[in-house]
Amino acid sequence: MHGINDRHSGGTAIPSGDWRQHRGRDEAFINRLVAAYYAGDEKRLARLMANSKPFAPMDSPPVVSEGLLADAACKGKISERQLAQAIQKWVVVPS
Secondary structure (H helix, E strand, O other): OOOOOOOOOOOOOOOOOOHHHHOOOHHHHHHHHHHHHHOOOHHHHHHHHHOOOOOOOOOOOOOOOOOHHHHHHHOOOOOHHHHHHHHOOOOOOOO
């Protein structure tokens, strides 16, 4: 049985484990990924997320500024899984 690091190419390990972050592409990718989830209606997705678990239901719609969801995803405040759960769309292809 082989472990993950038993056979490596001799390259250096990426400390964060995130090759996009290591190459400076993480934020651009997350922005495109989140845009693919909201498909032109960021406010709708923000409302869906605000009213889903683990977030408490809201009496009034959240105030959404452009880029809010992408910023939250970049900072690790929301996950891709939470985006998918809110919109019930489990596969998106960022452009």
